[in-house]
Amino acid sequence: MMFVEALRQSPAVLISFAVLFGLMVGSFLNVVIHRLPKILERQWRAECAELSGSAPAPAAVRYNLVVPRSACPNCGHRITALENIPIASYIALGGKCSACRAPISIRYPVVEAISGLMSGYIAWRYGPSAAMCGALLFAWAMIALAFIDLDTFYLPDAITLPLMWAGLLFNVGATFTDLRSAVIGAAAGYLALWSVYWVFKLATGKEGMGYGDFKLLAAIGAWLGWKMLPLTILLSSLVGALIGIGLMVLARHGRNVPIPFGPYLAVAGLIALFWGEAINRRYLALVHGLVPTDRGKIDKPIGRHTTERKKMSGKTRSGRHAVTRAAADSGTHRARAGAHRGRILRRRRDRDRRPREDERPPRRAHERRLA
Numbered sequence: 001m002m003f004v005e006a007l008r009q010s011p012a013v014l015i016s017f018a019v020l021f022g023l024m025v026g027s028f029l030n031v032v033i034h035r036l037p038k039i040l041e042r043q044w045r046a047e048c049a050e051l052s053g054s055a056p057a058p059a060a061v062r063y064n065l066v067v068p069r070s071a072c073p074n075c076g077h078r079i080t081a082l083e084n085i086p087i088a089s090y091i092a093l094g095g096k097c098s099a100c101r102a103p104i105s106i107r108y109p110v111v112e113a114i115s116g117l118m119s120g121y122i123a124w125r126y127g128p129s130a131a132m133c134g135a136l137l138f139a140w141a142m143i144a145l146a147f148i149d150l151d152t153f154y155l156p157d158a159i160t161l162p163l164m165w166a167g168l169l170f171n172v173g174a175t176f177t178d179l180r181s182a183v184i185g186a187a188a189g190y191l192a193l194w195s196v197y198w199v200f201k202l203a204t205g206k207e208g209m210g211y212g213d214f215k216l217l218a219a220i221g222a223w224l225g226w227k228m229l230p231l232t233i234l235l236s237s238l239v240g241a242l243i244g245i246g247l248m249v250l251a252r253h254g255r256n257v258p259i260p261f262g263p264y265l266a267v268a269g270l271i272a273l274f275w276g277e278a279i280n281r282r283y284l285a286l287v288h289g290l291v292p293t294d295r296g297k298i299d300k301p302i303g304r305h306t307t308e309r310k311k312m313s314g315k316t317r318s319g320r321h322a323v324t325r326a327a328a329d330s331g332t333h334r335a336r337a338g339a340h341r342g343r344i345l346r347r348r349r350d351r352d353r354r355p356r357e358d359e360r361p362p363r364r365a366h367e368r369r370l371a
């Protein structure tokens, strides 16, 4: 109980714990990335054998995510608990197997580090809340999917489908977006890539992506809502195109060698989770020419969209006031302009209905302490 209290009270304790936990999960993700495709392949083989009526394969040794213990692929040396500490063991062993000195892939500590750092960031960002638990699950799933797709070109249903349901369930309580937006997001995410796939296939006779990609975007839509789908698709295509061209030029990657799309979708989904709202807001502001960049633009009428954006923004009012007031005291031009804008916004706010608690996006940890 004292430990739980400490997690609630101190952000430093929470973040350190999240990093450590994230490292351990990263270690487990390595196992999932390595074994899940093999487990699925065995299942498919067994099912094919059963259907074709051929003799069932000899009962293989049990192989799942827990047993057997991890072993060196070179010499079969069983990895001891002491050699299985995330990152630390890799450094201590100098990146080599303790028995045969064969090099261990740098991928293992990299996956652990990504998972640890991201978990720490999520804990800092959301504080102890349902949103934190959800964001952690989402991030871990994205890491696993990205690396599995890189290795094998699969995006296993065993991850994408439960991920989509989990996103819908989390949003029953409007954790990341409202349920309506989540349901539409799941359907639209699937259909968006499904249509691209068919247009591409009818036009060129080739398959540009797989059904796993549709399910992954459906899951992202279920977690983040349909409003994040354009951004996710745009980001993933952009990164995919850049890396694809880079590979073609640098590594003389053939034009017809397939490049998995899942990793880009996963990265784009994470960017959309963390910064999507800010990016969408900037974009809307740009479109409406409402970004105050200099003196002349500051007094522009503040229209409906500004109020809308204010409602969408995750900032608490008290935080906003504190900033503008502090800025007004400093007396610079920008600050005075900001304070002026703040006064207008405050007047507007008093006229408009305050959003109910359940309509507001989750606050960040430090804002919750302010409130």
Ligand SMILES: [Zn+2]
Pocket: 072, 073, 074, 075, 076, 077, 097, 098, 099, 100, 101, 102
């Ligand atoms: Zn070995």
